[in-house]
Amino acid sequence: MAAPPGLPPPEELLKRADEMLRELEKGPWPSHVSELRKTRYPLHVYGVGLVARKSPWGPGTVRVKYVNTGVLSRWARDWVPNGGEETHFRVFHTPGKFWKTDFIRQIAKISKELGVGLIEIVGQTGAFVINLTKDKAEEMVDALREIGTDVGGSGDAIRALNACVGPALCEFALFDTLRWYAEFYKDKRINDAIATPGFPYKFKIKISGCPMDCARANRADVGFIGVWEGAPEVDQELLRKKIEAGEVDPKELAARCPSGAISWDGKELRIDGEKCKKSMECIRRAFPAIKPGKKIKIAVVVGGGVKGRFGPKLGNFIGYLGPNDTQKAIDLVFKAIEPWNNEAMPKCRLGDYIMIAGIENFLKKADIKLEGMPEMAKTGDEVPYAVLSKEEREEYLNLVKELKGRA
Amino acid sequence: MTSDPKAARLQKVFPVDLDKFLPDIIKRNYGKWVDRKFHGAGIIEHISETGERVFTVKVAMPPNARLSADTLEKFADIADRLGIGALRATMAGNLEFLTDSLEKALKIKEEVESMGFPVGGWGPAMWGINSCTAFLTCTTSVVDSPSITKALGDVLKPYFTGEEKLPAKLRIYVSGCPAMCAGGTAIDIAIVGQWGAPPIIREEALSYCLPPPKALEKIAESQVFLVQICPTGALSLRREGGRVKLTLIPEKCINCARCKENCDAFDYDPENVGVAILVGGKMSNTGRGPRLGRVLIPWLPAIPPRYEEIVAVVKRVIDVWREHAQPGERLAEFIDRIGWQRFVGLVGLEKVHAVYQRIPDHVRTFMYFRQRYEAWRRLREGI
Numbered sequence: 034m035a036a037p038p039g040l041p042p043p044e045e046l047l048k049r050a051d052e053m054l055r056e057l058e059k060g061p062w063p064s065h066v067s068e069l070r071k072t073r074y075p076l077h078v079y080g081v082g083l084v085a086r087k088s089p090w091g092p093g094t095v096r097v098k099y100v101n102t103g104v105l106s107r108w109a110r111d112w113v114p115n116g117g118e119e120t121h122f123r124v125f126h127t128p129g130k131f132w133k134t135d136f137i138r139q140i141a142k143i144s145k146e147l148g149v150g151l152i153e154i155v156g157q158t159g160a161f162v163i164n165l166t167k168d169k170a171e172e173m174v175d176a177l178r179e180i181g182t183d184v185g186g187s188g189d190a191i192r193a194l195n196a197c198v199g200p201a202l203c204e205f206a207l208f209d210t211l212r213w214y215a216e217f218y219k220d221k222r223i224n225d226a227i228a229t230p231g232f233p234y235k236f237k238i239k240i241s242g243c244p245m246d247c248a249r250a251n252r253a254d255v256g257f258i259g260v261w262e263g264a265p266e267v268d269q270e271l272l273r274k275k276i277e278a279g280e281v282d283p284k285e286l287a288a289r290c291p292s293g294a295i296s297w298d299g300k301e302l303r304i305d306g307e308k309c310k311k312s313m314e315c316i317r318r319a320f321p322a323i324k325p326g327k328k329i330k331i332a333v334v335v336g337g338g339v340k341g342r343f344g345p346k347l348g349n350f351i352g353y354l355g356p357n358d359t360q361k362a363i364d365l366v367f368k369a370i371e372p373w374n375n376e377a378m379p380k381c382r383l384g385d386y387i388m389i390a391g392i393e394n395f396l397k398k399a400d401i402k403l404e405g406m407p408e409m410a411k412t413g414d415e416v417p418y419a420v421l422s423k424e425e426r427e428e429y430l431n432l433v434k435e436l437k438g439r440a
Numbered sequence: 441m442t443s444d445p446k447a448a449r450l451q452k453v454f455p456v457d458l459d460k461f462l463p464d465i466i467k468r469n470y471g472k473w474v475d476r477k478f479h480g481a482g483i484i485e486h487i488s489e490t491g492e493r494v495f496t497v498k499v500a501m502p503p504n505a506r507l508s509a510d511t512l513e514k515f516a517d518i519a520d521r522l523g524i525g526a527l528r529a530t531m532a533g534n535l536e537f538l539t540d541s542l543e544k545a546l547k548i549k550e551e552v553e554s555m556g557f558p559v560g561g562w563g564p565a566m567w568g569i570n571s572c573t574a575f576l577t578c579t580t581s582v583v584d585s586p587s588i589t590k591a592l593g594d595v596l597k598p599y600f601t602g603e604e605k606l607p608a609k610l611r612i613y614v615s616g617c618p619a620m621c622a623g624g625t626a627i628d629i630a631i632v633g634q635w636g637a638p639p640i641i642r643e644e645a646l647s648y649c650l651p652p653p654k655a656l657e658k659i660a661e662s663q664v665f666l667v668q669i670c671p672t673g674a675l676s677l678r679r680e681g682g683r684v685k686l687t688l689i690p691e692k693c694i695n696c697a698r699c700k701e702n703c704d705a706f707d708y709d710p711e712n713v714g715v716a717i718l719v720g721g722k723m724s725n726t727g728r729g730p731r732l733g734r735v736l737i738p739w740l741p742a743i744p745p746r747y748e749e750i751v752a753v754v755k756r757v758i759d760v761w762r763e764h765a766q767p768g769e770r771l772a773e774f775i776d777r778i779g780w781q782r783f784v785g786l787v788g789l790e791k792v793h794a795v796y797q798r799i800p801d802h803v804r805t806f807m808y809f810r811q812r813y814e815a816w817r818r819l820r821e822g823i
Contacts, residue, residue: 035642037710056745062593063502063557065576065586071508082575083584083744086710088616090579099449107577119577125454127461130529134516136461137527141509141516150509154501155529157570157623174449181460183453198528200471201462202486202494202538209471215456228450244725244819247531251723251730251819252624258725260823289768291728311823312726321475332823339624342671343809344696347626347730350822380669380702388809392816407817414815 036112037085043114050080073149074164075117078109089113095120097170101229103160103185106167120167121153122184123160124177125218128211129198130155139180147173158237159195159248160186190230191223196240197247204320205313206242207259207329208356213240216359222367233377233386237338238366243325244311244332251348252337254383255366259356261326263306264294265316272302272322281319289314329356333403335369336384336392346384349392352403365401372398463526465492465540481602482559483545494524495545497537498561499552500600503571503586503593503614505533514555522548532568532611534561560600564768566610568600569593570623574616574633580701581616582713583633583742589614591747592754599758607765607774610758618697625733626721628771629754634739635700636712638674638693641686642705649703656684669698672806694803714739717753719783720772727773729820734780737789753787760786 040046054076057066069076082089093106103123109116127136140163144150147169153162165173174184186193194217197203199210217223217238226236239253243260250256275281283302287295294308295315304315306326315323334348354362369383372395377386387395396406455461462470469488477485482498501507507515515535519527523539530536537548549559561567571589574581592612598604610629615622617633625632649666650656661667661677666686669675674692678685700706717740721733736757740749757771764786765774775783784790 034704034707053745057587057590060590060594061558061597062590063500064590065502065504065506066590067556068502068506068508068511069576071510079575083587086583086713086742086744087708088575088579088581090575090577092579092704098444098446105577107579121577125452126529127455128458129462129466131462131466132527132529133461133463134520134525134527137512137516137519141513144509144512148509152507152509152512153573154505154507154512154535155531155533156505157531157572157621159531161529178449178453181453181457182455183449185452195531200473201466202473202496202528204473204476204486206471206473211458215454215458218452218454218456224452224454225450228452244823246723246725246730249531249623249626249723252626258819310725310729310820312729313724314726317726332819334819340619340621340701342669342698343806343813345620345624345626345732346813347732347818349813349816350819378668379665380698384813388813391812405822407822412815 034087034091034110036110037087040085040112046081046084047077047114049084050077053083054080069151072151072164074151075109075119077115078113078117078119081113085112090119093118093120095167095170097174097184100174100184102187102190102227104170105187118167119164120170121162121164122173122177123156123158123162123186123193124184125182125186125193126155126159126161127182128196128214129201130159131201136180143173143176143180147176158186158193159239160193185227188230189232189234190228191226191236191238193227194218194238194240195248195253197242199242203242205245205316205325207261207325208242208331210240210242210248210259213257213359213362217363220363223363232370232374234341234380234382236370236383243313245313251334252339252346253334253348254336254338255369256334256337256348257354257362258332258334260311260330260332262328262330263326264304264309266324266326267302267304268322268324269301272319275319275322281322286315286318289318330354330405331356331358331362333362333365336382336387338382338384341382342378342380342385343388348384349387350407351396351401352406354403368399368401463524463538465494465524466526468492469494478563479542479545481563481565481600482561483542483549484562485542493540495539495542496528497539497545497548497552497559498530499535499537500558500560500568500593501533501535503569503589504573504576505529506576506586511555515552518548518551522551532561533570534568558597558601560602564606564608565602566596566599566606566612569596569612569614571614572616572621578616579704580619580697581633582635582708583616583715584744585614585616585622585631585633587744588631588715588742588747588750591745591751595751595755596758606758607761608768608770610771612754617700618695619701625718626723626730627733628719628722629757630718630721630733631750631754632716632718633742634714634716635695635697635708636714636739637708638688638690638695639700639706639708641688642707645705646686646703649705650684666699666703669702671696671698672803675699691800692803694806714741715750717750717757719757720775722770722772725820727770728776730818731772736784736787756787
């Protein structure tokens with residue numbers, strides 16, 4: 034990127050960059066600049082970018098033997114006085130993102146000795162990031178592997194997985210998200226697809242323990258979200274106590290239910306399981322008097338994502354797995370990947386491919402069949418022409434034959 | 441196969457050993473949590489059926505969750521002295537301190553606050569602001585989201601700490617470009633960097649993004665990567681004698697930035713750049729379910745370091761929501777109830793609601809695919 038027009042001469046530029054950085058250290062919210070000052074990160078480059086109102090970084094390269102994803106490198110643009118470089122690793126987070134203090138000290142030590150002393154504790158993929166200098170890259174990979182984690186997840190590969198904290202520290206967790214997280218990583222195919230890029234675009238897998246979706250599974254290429262069948266369980270005795278204590282207002286519970294599934298007759302609260310849309314509104318207000326139902330299912334959503342050919346998308350719901358179906362879930366991921374990997378244009382996310390192919394074609398090509406799979410689109414097509422196979426036309430003929438018989 | 445011992449790196453070392461990475465008290469109570477209690481802003485108590493309790497203190501991190509190793513070590517000291525010897529990072533970019541009594545939780549709160557890190561979130565409050573990396577490392581961002589986050593955080597801190605009340609949960613994502621790496625638009629308020637005007641092609645840098653000349657001769661123009669990545673067909677490659685020329689039709693461009701993400705030859709003038717502000721998205725299935733945010737304002741200037749224009753709009757949206765929403769009503773549900781037109785009117789922006797109606801005809805194919813996506817069931821309708 035070229036220098037923006039009207040950029041002041043180098044000395045003036047650095048002076049204004051410094052003023053800008055000082056301003057960002059004021060105020061009550063924690064300052065990233067104050068933290069960066071405690072590290073060997075080239076802060077003047079950032080400051081110059083702010084003055085120029087243009088990113089000061091250009092693409093660089095760094096080669097780390099047999100590490101093909103998770104390594105990113107930048108050079109300061111030629112209009113940044115005194116130049117600078119920035120290299121970072123994306124590092125897999127621990128299950129539930131728990132950091133025991135001995136692990137934190139190991140990370141801090143590696144960061145100080147082999148890096149620049151700067152860490153991004155969590156990114157939106159769910160990984161964390163350590164800054165380093167190029168000459169220490171080989172050593173840092175080994176040091177990270179030594180303490181039980183690794184570098185990976187960038188480019189057109191499977192990215193770092195993300196799971197919510199699940200049963201480790203949440204009452205609402207409907208299944209063991211961290212065990213799923215571990216089982217996925219242990220699969221050789223997942224490992225290989227993380228280690229070596231080769232897909233049309235990135236691919237993300239996220240696992241959420243309940244419909245509140247703290248792991249953001251609904252915007253993953255394949256997401257798994259814990260739900261239950263029917264109505265939530267109501268402990269009428271406990272609920273009555275909570276109502277008497279003024280902790281819960283049953284009328285509010287009924288009013289707040291977005292699907293109108295709750296009725297309150299002054300004595301008992303009833304929930305219609307047919308209507309319940311698992312919004313968690315009653316559960317989070319009256320827990321543990323109202324709890325999720327006992328029959329757990331894992332809703333599968335495919336084709337979500339933020340970045341892609343056709344913009345941001347939420348996932349398509351395609352049916353259920355059981356809470357222990359980790360192997361089926363991993364197989365499903367690779368079934369979904371196959372037609373996309375074979376047919377999609379470069380830089381199309383799974384969701385973009387599904388838009389082009391149509392979801393029913395996609396599911397057929399991927400050979401995905403799940404319990405509870407929606408049988409039809411929610412509305413009819415507005416375009417009155419289509420290519421239909423002979424079999425499909427015959428199906429309609431048979432349908433009409435039945436209707437004729439009824440008349 | 442290779443004999444290089446470094447080839448072992450192709451088998452990743454994944455941190456999956458729950459026994460090794462989970463703190464003892466968490467292991468003892470895994471799957472046994474039965475109740476939760478809130479103790480003011482930023483402190484939550486989890487109660488196990490074993491009788492054990494874990495108190496979590498939610499602490500705001502600097503923009504883009506950037507910490508120095510020094511600060512991280514100081515946090516580890518606090519976690520050893522007053523906690524259970526563990527911290528937890530959250531997707532919101534906050535850091536949670538874990539301990540086993542309310543007394544210790546309050547002490548942790550006091551200590552981290554004295555270090556300049558506010559404690560808050562949970563319940564009807566701001567739960568944090570997510571920011572992408574932008575000018576800290578990114579080559580494609582057009583505005584600097586960490587400094588926007590800092591400017592917003594300075595003004596919105598009372599909503600995080602609970603000093604000022606909100607109707608319900610509020611989260612904000614700040615992304616430096618249309619790639620939206622801060623988490624997308626499925627959130628209450630999303631701020632997204634915008635090009636403002638179609639990109640300027642730097643001819644001299646183009647060859648880095650094209651196949652080598654000999655290979656290029658054999659590829660059809662429409663099959664060239666740079667042409668393919670444009671979703672609206674605004675980019676085309678033309679051959680003039682032995683030379684190739686990449687042409688951009690500005691009327692077809694929707695500023696999605698995909699060309700820029702894939703090639704460094706697309707440039708811009710900072711004067712054109714700004715941010716879009718989207719509202720009313722969410723990921724949780726609460727209320728009326730997950731949805732993407734909608735554009736409230738398609739362009740505002742982003743002027744560091746204080747970004748007064750952006751801060752003013754965010755403040756206004758929050759004020760309207762605070763004044764008119766029912767208790768417990770998230771921004772998405774509030775807008776749904778009163779209607780988009782009325783909401784836009786309350787914010788005071790009647791004139792800018794129709795940006796999508798001005799989408800050029802050329803983009804109809806793009807919109808067609810987007811509409812097609814609406815025909816299938818989402819989580820809320822499916823389950």
